[in-house]
Amino acid sequence: MRNLIKISELTKYYDNVxxxxxxxxxxxxxxIVGLLGPNGAGKTTTLRILTCYLEPTSGNVTFDNLNIYDHxxxxxxxxxxxPESAPIYPDMLVYDYLKFVANIRGIESKNQDNRxxxxxxxCEINEVMHKSVxxxxxxxxxxxxxxxxxxxxxxxxxxxxPTSGLDPNQIIDIRxxxxxxxxxxxxxxxxxxLSEAEATCDRIVIINKGKxxxxxxxxxxxxxxxxxxxxxxxxxxxxxxxxxxxxxxIPEIKEVVLKNNKDKIIDFSISCKAKDDVRxxxxxxxxxxDCILLEFHTESRxxxxxxxxxxxxN
Amino acid sequence: MKNFLNIYKREFKSYFVSPIxxxxxxxxxxxxxxxxxxxxxxxxxxxxxxxxxLLPITFSFIIPAITMRLFSEEIHTGSxxxxxxxxxxxxxxxxxxxxxxxxxIIIMLLPTLSYGIxxxxxxxxxxxxVLGGYIGAILMGAAYASVGLFASSLTRNQVIAFxxxxxxxxxxxxxxxxxxxxxxxxxxxxxxxxxxxxxxxxSKGVIDSRDIVYFFSVSFIMxxxxxxxxxxxx
Numbered sequence: 001m002r003n004l005i006k007i008s009e010l011t012k013y014y015d016n017v018x019x020x021x022x023x024x025x026x027x028x029x030x031x032i033v034g035l036l037g038p039n040g041a042g043k044t045t046t047l048r049i050l051t052c053y054l055e056p057t058s059g060n061v062t063f064d065n066l067n068i069y070d071h072x073x074x075x076x077x078x079x080x081x082x083p084e085s086a087p088i089y090p091d092m093l094v095y096d097y098l099k100f101v102a103n104i105r106g107i108e109s110k111n112q113d114n115r116x117x118x119x120x121x122x123c124e125i126n127e128v129m130h131k132s133v134x135x136x137x138x139x140x141x142x143x144x145x146x147x148x149x150x151x152x153x154x155x156x157x158x159x160x161x162p163t164s165g166l167d168p169n170q171i172i173d174i175r176x177x178x179x180x181x182x183x184x185x186x187x188x189x190x191x192x193x194l195s196e197a198e199a200t201c202d203r204i205v206i207i208n209k210g211k212x213x214x215x216x217x218x219x220x221x222x223x224x225x226x227x228x229x230x231x232x233x234x235x236x237x238x239x240x241x242x243x244x245x246x247x248x249x250i251p252e253i254k255e256v257v258l259k260n261n262k263d264k265i266i267d268f269s270i271s272c273k274a275k276d277d278v279r280x281x282x283x284x285x286x287x288x289x290d291c292i293l294l295e296f297h298t299e300s301r302x303x304x305x306x307x308x309x310x311x312x313x314n
Numbered sequence: 315m316k317n318f319l320n321i322y323k324r325e326f327k328s329y330f331v332s333p334i335x336x337x338x339x340x341x342x343x344x345x346x347x348x349x350x351x352x353x354x355x356x357x358x359x360x361x362x363x364x365x366x367x368l369l370p371i372t373f374s375f376i377i378p379a380i381t382m383r384l385f386s387e388e389i390h391t392g393s394x395x396x397x398x399x400x401x402x403x404x405x406x407x408x409x410x411x412x413x414x415x416x417x418x419i420i421i422m423l424l425p426t427l428s429y430g431i432x433x434x435x436x437x438x439x440x441x442x443x444v445l446g447g448y449i450g451a452i453l454m455g456a457a458y459a460s461v462g463l464f465a466s467s468l469t470r471n472q473v474i475a476f477x478x479x480x481x482x483x484x485x486x487x488x489x490x491x492x493x494x495x496x497x498x499x500x501x502x503x504x505x506x507x508x509x510x511x512x513x514x515x516x517s518k519g520v521i522d523s524r525d526i527v528y529f530f531s532v533s534f535i536m537x538x539x540x541x542x543x544x545x546x547x548x
Contacts, residue, residue: 048395052399053395053398053399055548073401077401081399083395083399085392089328089393091332092324092328100324101400103320104320104321104401104402105400105401148396
């Protein structure tokens with residue numbers, strides 16, 4: 001697949017505050033890319049630059065051979081964008097609003113009603129078409145926003161936290177719509193919900209304090225971050241340093257970290273490579289000591305754990 | 315330019331969706347009607363001079379109220395982000411909003427034509443100054459609408475946008491009445507800056523290119539300044 005979007009050394013300052021700090025990555029045609037990061041990480045700013053709403057302080061973004069400085073109008077035609085919380089004109093009827101968007105997007109008058117009908121079916125907004133946007137629930141507003149973004153059947157869809165503030169049913173509905181769109185389009189979306197990114201995205205880019213801290217598929221990120229699973233152990237009557245020395249010479253073990261040491265009980269976790277099952281060896285070595293094994297369980301490293309580590313340590 | 319028309323249509327319609335348009339038009343007609351007719355029968359002359367003499371100061375308050383929401387509301391609600399990320403240019407947005415305000419002002423002026431018609435039944439009215447007055451009112455409306463649009467682009471708060479726009483319009487209206495405060499060598503400059511001075515020239519029925527250039531210049535400068543403000547927000 002060819003690279004459709006190339007982001008090069010992108011930096012954005014708001015006065016003296018650096019929101020995006022020299023980030024570079026590429027997005028292939030047909031990819032679904034999830035932009036993850038804590039609040040204030042720079043996700044929205046990055047998306048706003050991609051959609052030509054903001055200009056970067058330095059760096060460039062190109063869509064095929066079009067750059068955001070000289071071809072913003074052409075890029076806007078390629079991109080459908082849904083900002084966070086879908087700030088649609090509250091005084092308009094849903095149908096009138098979609099008609100307005102169809103006009104702006106240059107859809108021929110004779111095709112407009114068909115296109116609006118298609119989108120109303122896809123986004124399931126038929127029953128609110130003649131309601132004012134002001135009266136809509138957040139979920140419906142978000143669906144209208146999705147219809148807005150998809151009006152011209154754009155090649156690229158950029159969605160800023162499309163499920164934020166929705167109830168679980170609405171989240172599942174919107175997620176299904178995104179999956180449906182993602183079969184044919186390049187989709188870039190930001191989210192706080194990690195399971196959603198894991199389930200929906202081909203690739204995840206984690207941003208923290210304006211920098212990219214991880215980039216790849218969920219498996220790649222887990223692999224890069226070292227060890228796919230953790231073993232949590234609780235022992236009684238043991239010294240952590242002795243245990244650590246005993247376990248450290250097992251080559252498959254990456255790291256042994258003390259979590260708690262209280263009342264003669266030590267809790268620690270062992271980070272292990274995904275492919276090797278070292279549990280029998282660990283058990284054998286513990287058995288050789290005088291410690292009493294209270295707990296021994298494995299925990300696969302979720303994206304959430306990795307996200308927390310990445311965004312904390314940076 | 316097609317999108318300028320789409321934005322213009324949306325903005326113009328949105329004036330009439332909320333009651334604000336009807337309230338503003340009513341207030342305008344009550345104020346102008348009251349001040350005009352309260353002295354009209356005292357002078358006993360079939361002319362609209364008194365109506366046009368009050369128009370600049372009335373416009374200074376009414377037009378910023380019409381324009382205050384144009385950018386402020388969009389920036390406040392975030393809908394500007396949706397609008398600007400569609401294939402439109404800053405110029406489309408500015409001109410669309412500006413002309414929607416200007417046509418609203420023209421709609422607001424239309425009922426006042428009945429004053430002239432009414433007076434024509436009472437006496438022999440000279441239609442030249444009346445026509446000049448309406449041309450001047452439209453030109454001044456355009457200039458003040460551009461000032462209001464500029465004020466609206468500065469802030470997300472509509473009340474602040476109204477106050478800035480009103481202050482600027484009042485300044486343009488009253489500056490030539492305060493010339494006695496100024497040193498002699500500045501008199502001509504400040505007289506030229508005053509909108510009322512140019513408007514009163516036109517409303518006498520004398521269409522002078524200098525007055526037209528003045529109103530076009532104010533509109534252009536203010537729209538250009540709006541463009542800069544919008545660009546700087548990026």
